[in-house]
Amino acid sequence: MMEKQPYQSESAAGRGHPARSVVIQSRLLADGVCGSSRTNQSLLVRGDRIRAVGAREEILKTAPPDATVIDLGQACLVPGLIDSHTHLSLAGDGRKYAEMFSDSDEMMVLTGAMNMKKHLDAGITTIREHGARNRVGFTLKSGLARGYIPGPRMLVSGRPITCTGGHFHMCNEVADGEAEIRRSVRRLVHEGADYIKIMASGGGTEGTIPGVASYTVQELHAAAHEAHHFHRLTAAHCRAKESMRRAVEAGIDLMEHAEFMDPDDQVRFDPKIAEMMAESGIWISPTLQTWCNYPRVLELKRRRDSGAAAPSEERELDHLEERMEGRLEIMRRMLDHCLRERIVPGTDSGVFNIAFGHLDYDLQILHKVGFTPSECLASATRISAEAIGLQEEIGTIEPGKRADLVALDGDPNQDVTAFSRVVAVFQAGRRVWAGPNDASTP
Numbered sequence: 253m254m255e256k257q258p259y260q261s262e263s264a265a266g267r268g269h270p271a272r273s274v275v276i277q278s279r280l281l282a283d284g285v286c287g288s289s290r291t292n293q294s295l296l297v298r299g300d301r302i303r304a305v306g307a308r309e310e311i312l313k314t315a316p317p318d319a320t321v322i323d324l325g326q327a328c329l330v331p332g333l334i335d336s337h338t339h340l341s342l343a344g345d346g347r348k349y350a351e352m353f354s355d356s357d358e359m360m361v362l363t364g365a366m367n368m369k370k371h372l373d374a375g376i377t378t379i380r381e382h383g384a385r386n387r388v389g390f391t392l393k394s395g396l397a398r399g400y401i402p403g404p405r406m407l408v409s410g411r412p413i414t415c416t417g418g419h420f421h422m423c424n425e426v427a428d429g430e431a432e433i434r435r436s437v438r439r440l441v442h443e444g445a446d447y448i449k450i451m452a453s454g455g456g457t458e459g460t461i462p463g464v465a466s467y468t469v470q471e472l473h474a475a476a477h478e479a480h481h482f483h484r485l486t487a488a489h490c491r492a493k494e495s496m497r498r499a500v501e502a503g504i505d506l507m508e509h510a511e512f513m514d515p516d517d518q519v520r521f522d523p524k525i526a527e528m529m530a531e532s533g534i535w536i537s538p539t540l541q542t543w544c545n546y547p548r549v550l551e552l553k554r555r556r557d558s559g560a561a562a563p564s565e566e567r568e569l570d571h572l573e574e575r576m577e578g579r580l581e582i583m584r585r586m587l588d589h590c591l592r593e594r595i596v597p598g599t600d601s602g603v604f605n606i607a608f609g610h611l612d613y614d615l616q617i618l619h620k621v622g623f624t625p626s627e628c629l630a631s632a633t634r635i636s637a638e639a640i641g642l643q644e645e646i647g648t649i650e651p652g653k654r655a656d657l658v659a660l661d662g663d664p665n666q667d668v669t670a671f672s673r674v675v676a677v678f679q680a681g682r683r684v685w686a687g688p689n690d691a692s693t694p
């Protein structure tokens with residue numbers, strides 16, 4: 253007999269059994285394919301896969317008699333969210349890189365375990381781990397695979413490839429020249445890298461210049477060519493305008509940041525480069541919350557609105573908002589050229605003060621630059637899945653896909669703030685978080 257589960261309770265029946273059946277129902281369902289939410293839908297999940305999606309009565313008719321029914325009430329069920337840019341080993345607690353990297357590898361693994369849980373509880377069921385020191389990224393993925401720690405499905409780069417003294421050289425994958433870069437790609441693939449991350453410009457690492465490219469086209473091409481040889485995708489960190497041009501020419505698959513920065517640290521939009529990006533079809537992850545220091549903007553706004561902001565904080569907020577508007581303008585101009593269907597949200601969580609658990613911030617900013625709520629949903633699910641090569645497995649709610657699902661309080665096709673109200677998370681058919689009252693969450 254089917255048993256109706258109360259809203260907040262975890263379904264204990266058949267937990268861990270590979271072929272158990274679960275019917276999940278909620279008032280709304282946004283499948284990530286069509287741009288509107290449907291009512292009165294249910295899902296049949298068997299094991300870790302979605303078996304059927306359809307009208308509630310039909311699904312209940314076809315479900316096996318021993319299926320558990322989970323009723324999510326008024327929530328809207330959407331595909332699990334995807335964050336294509338994270339740094340699990342960093343705490344995002346405002347410390348400088350030098351301080352963060354003075355932690356031991358063991359502490360970085362613990363930091364990563366904490367961060368994975370934060371992201372999962374925020375409905376982020378898949379991440380790319382964009383580079384950690386030594387074997388920390390690989391260890392976290394192994395720990396997840398063994399079931400030692402909970403976390404999103406993970407694709408790891410292992411260590412980012414960088415030039416001598418380059419951005420994130422502390423991770424210990426330094427390579428100069430085409431031969432060394434090819435060797436680095438081979439070493440990383442051998443160690444288990446799912447994709448290759450390369451630093452094509454300077455960044456926040458002391459001694460590097462964000463507006464200056466760090467590799468030639470030939471060097472970047474060597475990375476892309478060697479990675480593709482092993483059927484691995486590539487992502488390049490490109491803050492410098494020149495590095496953006498080179499990444500496109502070299503055949504890199506995904507461009508991070510895309511800041512259009514000149515060597516003098518000034519940001520100047522270049523329509524020619526935007527056109528090249530659009531023409532090449534390169535994926536773009538503009539890492540907007542980091543770009544705008546959005547967590548700090550929100551914190552200061554809260555303080556100002558409650559009358560608690562000191563004059564220095566008011567000034568800081570004015571400055572940040574002005575800078576943010578400048579960056580959003582660059583983004584809008586880029587969107588005049590680039591296809592929205594190639595843009596993915598990426599949090600860059602872990603760096604600076606960017607704490608884990610907030611892909612919703614990037615979606616709010618995409619909304620500010622002109623994405624509709626539906627486009628925000630698509631970018632965080634279906635389009636991100638394509639960008640990271642997992643479109644056959646995740647990204648939409650369709651039969652055959654993995655049952656990675658998030659329940660939101662609100663309709664994300666209408667209201668972008670719904671992404672901030674996660675009420676349940678399912679990964680591979682298992683309910684891994686049951687909302688803010690989940691007793692397993694500290």
Ligand SMILES: [Zn+2]
Binds near residue numbers: 337338339382600603
């Ligand atoms: Zn990053």
